[in-house]
Amino acid sequence: MLSEAMLENETIAGLVAAHPAAVLAGHTQFAEITLTIEPAEIVATLAYLKYHQGFDRLSTVTAVDRYPLDPRFEMVYHLQAVGRNLRLRLRASVAAEIASATIVYSGADWYEREVFDLFGVVFTGHPNMKRIMMPDDWEGHPLRRDFPTHGFKYSYGEQQ
Amino acid sequence: MSETILEPAVHQESEAGTTRRMTLNMGPQHPSTHGVLRVVLELDGEFIEKATPEIGYLHTGIEKQCEALNWQQVITLTDRVDYLANLSNNLCYSLAVEKLLGLEIPPKAQWMRVMLAELTRINSHLVWLGTHALDMGAMTMFFLTFREREDLLRLFEMFSGQRLMTSYIRIGGLALDPPRGWEKLVHAFLADFPSKLDEYETLLNNNPIWLRRTKGIGMIPVEQMLDVGITGPLIRAAGIPLDARKMTPYSSYEKFDFMVPTSTDNDVFARYTVRMAEMRESLKIVQQAMDGMPEGPTRADAHRVVLPEREKMKTQMEALIYHFKIVTEGIAVPEGEVFQVVESPRGELGYYVVSDGTAKPLRVHMRTPSFANLQGLPRLIEKRQIADAIAVMGSLDFVLGDCDR
Numbered sequence: 001m002l003s004e005a006m007l008e009n010e011t012i013a014g015l016v017a018a019h020p021a022a023v024l025a026g027h028t029q030f031a032e033i034t035l036t037i038e039p040a041e042i043v044a045t046l047a048y049l050k051y052h053q054g055f056d057r058l059s060t061v062t063a064v065d066r067y068p069l070d071p072r073f074e075m076v077y078h079l080q081a082v083g084r085n086l087r088l089r090l091r092a093s094v095a096a097e098i099a100s101a102t103i104v105y106s107g108a109d110w111y112e113r114e115v116f117d118l119f120g121v122v123f124t125g126h127p128n129m130k131r132i133m134m135p136d137d138w139e140g141h142p143l144r145r146d147f148p149t150h151g152f153k154y155s156y157g158e159q160q
Numbered sequence: 161m162s163e164t165i166l167e168p169a170v171h172q173e174s175e176a177g178t179t180r181r182m183t184l185n186m187g188p189q190h191p192s193t194h195g196v197l198r199v200v201l202e203l204d205g206e207f208i209e210k211a212t213p214e215i216g217y218l219h220t221g222i223e224k225q226c227e228a229l230n231w232q233q234v235i236t237l238t239d240r241v242d243y244l245a246n247l248s249n250n251l252c253y254s255l256a257v258e259k260l261l262g263l264e265i266p267p268k269a270q271w272m273r274v275m276l277a278e279l280t281r282i283n284s285h286l287v288w289l290g291t292h293a294l295d296m297g298a299m300t301m302f303f304l305t306f307r308e309r310e311d312l313l314r315l316f317e318m319f320s321g322q323r324l325m326t327s328y329i330r331i332g333g334l335a336l337d338p339p340r341g342w343e344k345l346v347h348a349f350l351a352d353f354p355s356k357l358d359e360y361e362t363l364l365n366n367n368p369i370w371l372r373r374t375k376g377i378g379m380i381p382v383e384q385m386l387d388v389g390i391t392g393p394l395i396r397a398a399g400i401p402l403d404a405r406k407m408t409p410y411s412s413y414e415k416f417d418f419m420v421p422t423s424t425d426n427d428v429f430a431r432y433t434v435r436m437a438e439m440r441e442s443l444k445i446v447q448q449a450m451d452g453m454p455e456g457p458t459r460a461d462a463h464r465v466v467l468p469e470r471e472k473m474k475t476q477m478e479a480l481i482y483h484f485k486i487v488t489e490g491i492a493v494p495e496g497e498v499f500q501v502v503e504s505p506r507g508e509l510g511y512y513v514v515s516d517g518t519a520k521p522l523r524v525h526m527r528t529p530s531f532a533n534l535q536g537l538p539r540l541i542e543k544r545q546i547a548d549a550i551a552v553m554g555s556l557d558f559v560l561g562d563c564d565r
Binding site for chain 2: 029030032034056057058059060062064065076078082085087089105106107109110118131132133134135142143145147149150
């Protein structure tokens with residue numbers, strides 16, 4: 001649960017008051033605040049932060065593969081409140097699926113496609129869920145930890 | 161010269177059934193896409209009804225490769241992300257890892273980093289100006305800007321031995337001590353360059369073709385810019401002074417006196433004026449860095465992270481052992497995660513670095529400005545003419561290596 005010191009931060013206190021089930025944990029490292037969010041609450045959390053706390057920019061969305069932990073993927077959202085000059089990191093552990101943030105921040109579109117392409121996490125409610133970096137007929141998701149970096153065989157001769 | 165600027169043409173909806181749409185592939189080899197970008201345009205005559213950027217042609221798996229290399233080897237990959245702003249990428253990654261390591265960087269190294277980052281900004285803006293003007297038919301600009309860029313590349317070569325893939329900013333400081341006589345070259349550039357900037361402006365600011373093709377083109381509401389993630393000179397030309405150098409100063413930027421140029425016109429021309437003003441501000445920063453350059457070492461005193469000096473290696477057993485350990489085993493970085501943001505010439509550049517305590521990163525994610533800026537392209541060019549799309553794409557100043565990684 002959240003420590004006393006973290007609840008003194010008005011953004012976090014406001015979030016906990018508005019969505020009590022959303023925040024699972026939080027910590028501060030190198031002056032960067034990280035909140036662990038319940039995956040089912042991620043869209044509600046982002047919407048609250050955008051419309052009530054002034055976090056008007058979604059800087060980036062990415063994932064970290066914690067293989068062999070279960071659930072293996074950690075979704076990471078970096079937000080910025082330009083007017084208040086604040087940054088915030090949200091984390092949510094998911095197995096393979098999470099709701100899309102595109103209805104709150106349209107800039108999440110390409111980032112989520114990238115995570116889908118390279119990690120295989122599916123975003124429900126995304127308007128255009130298809131590969132962005134790799135070719136459409138590519139098999140596998142390259143940024144997964146169990147995807148080989150080297151020695152990948154690719155035959156030009158035998159095309160089916 | 162007073163020239164009436166005509167209102168740029170905006171598409172009028174035609175009656176249903178009277179038009180035939182055409183789909184046109186712009187790129188991936190189109191000269192104005194500055195790299196391998198493909199934009200699928202749905203056209204109604206000269207007007208773009210729908211634009212869909214297709215990226216990924218330059219995807220080289222850099223983030224995947226980062227996980228297979230040692231912490232210090234990743235530096236060479238960061239060069240190749242944004243190949244016009246290598247030092248900004250070197251700097252961002254180094255700062256992130258140094259935060260995880262808790263390293264204190266000597267003042268001289270910090271100031272050198274600031275100076276080099278600003279020279280990189282000028283270098284990148286020069287390439288932008290030359291190619292942007294070339295797209296609009298002003299070919300002379302390209303030759304002029306590349307002439308000045310050559311001076312900068314020569315300077316980078318003097319520092320690092322490389323013109324483009326510098327890898328000069330390393331974890332813990334700089335790769336090498338600054339070369340003998342570098343001050344002379346930088347002073348010569350500082351003395352020479354302001355008049356060159358004036359020369360560019362005399363060529364462009366009164367050029368009727370340039371004005372007509374840039375004024376009032378490519379506007380997009382500020383809220384949409386924030387929503388879609390556009391940063392850098394684009395958002396500053398829309399009136400928001402979003403600049404990581406001021407908002408979250410890094411590498412002693414707080415000790416420098418400079419302005420963040422903004423404009424409220426929000427069109428292609430405003431982005432040009434903002435970038436020109438930025439080059440002048442960068443010159444000011446370089447001048448301040450030259451005047452107040454501190455004395456001292458250029459590498460942190462951390463024997464487990466920074467390679468020892470060559471001389472020590474030959475005379476001291478311990479230094480040799482540390483050298484051997486760093487090169488063979490790599491450096492162990494404590495567990496943790498950092499999101500380091502710097503202001504690259506193109507906008508907000510962020511490295512999200514996760515360590516699990518081993519000699520290799522668990523994850524290096526690059527929040528690159530080109531990727532986010534390109535995402536806004538459809539909103540900037542839809543309902544406009546194809547010729548305007550060329551101007552808008554030039555004003556976005558994207559680098560496809562930066563976008564696709």
